[in-house]
Amino acid sequence: MSPDRVHIFDTTLRDGEQSPGFALDGEQKLILARQLERLGVDVIEAGFPISSPGDFEACRLIAREVRRPVITALARAVPQDIDAVWGAIREAERPQIHIVLSVSDIHIERKLGLRRDEVIRRGEKAVAYARELCDEVQYSPEDAGRADRDYLAETVERMLDAGATVINIPDTTGYCLPQEFGELVRYVLANVRKPERALFSVHCHNDLGLAVANSLAAVEAGARRVECTVNGIGERAGNASLEEVVMVLRVRQAALGVETGIATPQIAPTSRLLTDLTGVGVQPNKAVVGANAFAHTARSGRHAFKHRLRVLGIVLGDEQVQPAWERFLSVADRKKEVTDADLIEISAFVKREIARSA
Ligand code: KIV
Ligand code: ZN
Numbered sequence: 012m013s014p015d016r017v018h019i020f021d022t023t024l025r026d027g028e029q030s031p032g033f034a035l036d037g038e039q040k041l042i043l044a045r046q047l048e049r050l051g052v053d054v055i056e057a058g059f060p061i062s063s064p065g066d067f068e069a070c071r072l073i074a075r076e077v078r079r080p081v082i083t084a085l086a087r088a089v090p091q092d093i094d095a096v097w098g099a100i101r102e103a104e105r106p107q108i109h110i111v112l113s114v115s116d117i118h119i120e121r122k123l124g125l126r127r128d129e130v131i132r133r134g135e136k137a138v139a140y141a142r143e144l145c146d147e148v149q150y151s152p153e154d155a156g157r158a159d160r161d162y163l164a165e166t167v168e169r170m171l172d173a174g175a176t177v178i179n180i181p182d183t184t185g186y187c188l189p190q191e192f193g194e195l196v197r198y199v200l201a202n203v204r205k206p207e208r209a210l211f212s213v214h215c216h217n218d219l220g221l222a223v224a225n226s227l228a229a230v231e232a233g234a235r236r237v238e239c240t241v242n243g244i245g246e247r248a249g250n251a252s253l254e255e256v257v258m259v260l261r262v263r264q265a266a267l268g269v270e271t272g273i274a275t276p277q278i279a280p281t282s283r284l285l286t287d288l289t290g291v292g293v294q295p296n297k298a299v300v301g302a303n304a305f306a307h308t309a310r311s312g313r314h315a316f317k318h319r320l321r322v323l324g325i326v327l328g329d330e331q332v333q334p335a336w337e338r339f340l341s342v343a344d345r346k347k348e349v350t351d352a353d354l355i356e357i358s359a360f361v362k363r364e365i366a367r368s369a
Contacts, residue, residue: 014270017260018053018236019253020212023285024073025056025085026250027240032291037069039288044073046284047080050277052253053236054081056109060099061092070099074106083107083149088137097144107147107177110137114152114166116159131166135173142174149177151214156182160195164202171203177210179238182225185218185248193228200233212236215251217243222251227259230269241285242293242300254278254299258322276324279351306348323351325358328365335361 024040027033035043040057047055055077060067074082082103086092088110100106112134113119119130134150141148150170155163167178180196187195196213200206213229213236215222226237243252257273264270282300286292295302299322313336320327320335327335338357343349 014264014268015235017230017234017269017271018210018212019051019257019271019273020054020056020083020236020238021047021050021052021240021253022056022214022238022250023047023240023244023253024069025058026214026238026246027244029059030244030246030249033244033289035069035288037065037072040069041072041076043284043288044077046277046281047241048077049274050281051272051274052080053272054083054107056083056085056238057100059085060095061086067095067099070096071102074100074103078104081105081107081147083109083147085109085111086137086141088112088133090137090140093137093141093144097141101144105147106145107149108141108145109149109151109179110134110141111151111153112137113154114158114163115154115156117157118154127162131169134166135169138170138173138175147176148174149179149212150175151179151181153181154183155180155195156187156192157184160198161202163195164199167199168203171205171208175209177212177236179212179214179236180229180234181214181238182216182222183214185216185222187215187221187225189221189224189228192225193232196229196232196234210236212238214238216245217248217250217252220248222249223255223259226251226256227267230260230267235269241281242297244285244289244291252298254282258299276321276326279323302350302352303348304351306350310343319351319354320358323354325355327358327361331358331361331365334365 028035044055057070057073058066060070070084082100084096084100086096096108138148152166211234213226213234215225237256239251239253239256241253243249257271260271293301335357
């Protein structure tokens with residue numbers, strides 16, 4: 012049986028870009044969106060159109076130009092926001108409106124000043140309105156990680172009845188433990204009528220360093236879409252890192268039984284493009300894309316070597332692999348650590364030498 016597909020929802024241009032130090036202009040956003048398309052993400056969240064005319068225009072540009080992935084943008088549960096999203100993304104090949112409204116008591120009381128039943132009614136109206144405009148509507152009950160789970164399940168069911176096609180469960184404050192978050196997703200799936208009416212997604216923040224672990228726990232519980240950002244950028248400690256989620260699902264596919272549509276050789280170029288555009292680098296020891304990420308596996312064999320080349324987007328011909336491996340071993344003998352930069356250099360050297368002797 013072929014493994015189940017987990018859809019990758021990239022929010023680098025919305026949740027990532029909103030965080031201080033990561034601002035991009037419309038042209039830069041389009042460049043990144045095109046690379047995300049090459050990377051093979053299923054959904055691009057292009058922005059929050061009501062937030063500024065610049066963001067609205069950037070979303071519109073991406074919706075027009077980037078045709079393969081679903082293009083979505085964020086709205087609060089009010090008609091002005093929903094109209095702004097629709098105005099910005101309606102020309103997309105596959106548009107989706109994303110609505111967010113709080114579900115935890117702390118948000119409902121302190122942020123909205125409403126009662127639980129009023130929040131549900133506001134959500135229903137927003138979803139029904141958005142569905143009049145667009146076939147695909149995602150509903151995110153914000154701060155679900157700290158919400159009462161029965162109220163969360165009731166909210167989800169009512170949004171499904173109102174026409175939501177995707178339900179996204181966010182751990183907005185990065186508060187949950189993996190087991191807890193997995194159980195929350197399992198509980199919601201088990202306690203709403205006909206959950207198969209929607210695709211279930213998750214969105215985890217990294218305040219306690221658990222965003223990737225929580226996302227994976229949710230996948231094990233049945234979620235089939237993960238929201239994440241390149242290099243894990245995002246407010247405070249960031250969002251679940253796309254490259255980490257994807258590589259865990261790839262490397263441990265036999266254990267987890269799911270796959271993504273991501274072209275892993277495009278991960279390193281995408282990470283580098285983001286750091287070039289924002290001027291913000293990744294820590295050298297960052298998993299998967301950090302400059303030293305390969306160092307600790309340098310002596311773990313030819314298989315790991317070839318795998319790392321693939322992650323970096325380096326393609327070697329059959330006749331190039333053996334000389335590259337030998338050169339790698341001699342570099343590894345000389346240096347304490349072999350970094351990604353060394354691998355790029357080794358591959359370039361071998362390609363040059365073979366081309367010269369041909
Ligand atoms: O963190 C959050 O809850 C969000 C929602 C808009 C999904 O970013
Ligand atoms: Zn978020």
